[in-house]
Amino acid sequence: MGTIRVGTASWTDKTLLASGWYPAGADTPEKRLAHYAKNFPVVEVDATYYGPPSEQTTRLWAQRTPPGFTFNIKAFSLLTGHPTRVSALYKDLRPETTKKNVYPQDLPPKAYEQVWSRFLAALDPLAEAGKLGALLFQFPPWFGIRRSNRDFLLEVVDRCKPLRPVFEFRNASWFEGANRDETLDFLRAHELPYVAVDMPQGHKSSVPPVMAATADLAVVRFHGHSDKWTSKDIYEKFGYLYSRAELAEWAPKLRALADEAKNTHVLMNNCCADFAQRNAATLIDLLGDAAVPAPAG
Known part of the structure; x- marks a missing residue:
């Protein structure tokens, strides 16, 4: 079995800070990141x-965490074809x-290339x-x-070398009918890591929870099952606390996935209050020895 690292998709969310998950002494960004790293081996x-x-920010992240800690980075919205605020671009x-x-x-080709190179x-x-x-x-719902x-997936791989991109789809067409096998075969043929998701079903952006390793790295993201998935309020959208029973059903599936991949990353993205942290801790407990412990500080 390969390794399984469990973490969350945030350590700075305002509702997490207000939840009481951090001890009173963790009152600075540096201390909060250190506390997070004592509990989990990976963060998104x-x-x-x-x-x-x-670069200054990422250097601080590296300095403030112990050896063995892992950061997964979500790609800038412009690089995945999402609408991007002009004010978010380099001035x-x-x-x-x-x-x-x-x-x-909407950007001149040279400017677009600069966004890529500066981000990386x-x-x-x-x-x-x-x-x-x-x-x-993570691609937009219209990326079918x-x-x-x-071809764009392969372009991303070339642009990111030697860094490792992983791909999350938000369009069900990738897994409808015969497309499912076609998609997985394509990803495996090019050793492209696929991001499996657990999310509400029945929406335009819904993708089924297809658990498959298409490379030596597998990623699973848990988005929750809020009945307000289409809300523009992110805390309504992701405000879902998994029960221990729900996560217990996932543990054997994650172990099976780890049998197929060398490394598996599991991220709780139900970021509302301390829901993600509580669920990640429960999942680590359920996985037992299969889960990589937080690195020693």
């Missing part, structure tokens, strides 16, 4: 989706426009410290199965 940074990180690359949001095609370069301190796990490319999108 979602803030990088909304705005590219600076010297912002196009002259009255639009609040832009897409890749900012991750160098984590990579050099051996603490960079995967780059999460077609040749041009499969």
Whole structure:
């Protein structure tokens, strides 16, 4: 069996800070990250989706965590084709426009290339410290199965080398009928890690929980089952606390996935109050020896 690292998709969320999960003494960003790293071996940074990180910030993350700790980084929205706030772009690359949001095609080609290179370069301190796990490319609901999108996955791999991108789809067409095997076969043929999800079903963005390893790295993200999944309020959207019984059903599935992959990352993305942290701790307990412990500080 390969390794299983369990963590959450945030350590700085305002509702987490207000929940009491952090001890009173963890009253600075440095102390909170250190406390998180005492409890979990991996974290997913979602803030990088909304705005590219600076190299100074990633260097601090590397310095403030013990050896063996892993950061997964969510790709900046522009790089996955999502609408991106003009104000989130690097100042010297912002196009002259009255639009609040832009897409890749709204930038000159040279500016688009610069966004890619600067985003990836900012991750160098984590990579050099051996603490960079995967780059999460979560695609928008309109990114369906077609040749041009499969080609884009390969383009992302080439752009990110030697870093490791992983791919999460939000369009069910990738797994409808015969497309399921076609998708998994394509990913395996190119050794592209796939992100399995647990999420509400019955929505345009819903993808079934297909548990499969398509490379030596597998990733599973738990989004919860809120009945307000379409809400624009993220705390309504992700405000779901899994029961121990629900997670107990997942434990054998995760062990089976780890039998297929060398490394498996499991991230709780139900980030509302301390739901994700509580559920991650429960899942680690259920997995027992299969779960990698938090690194010694």
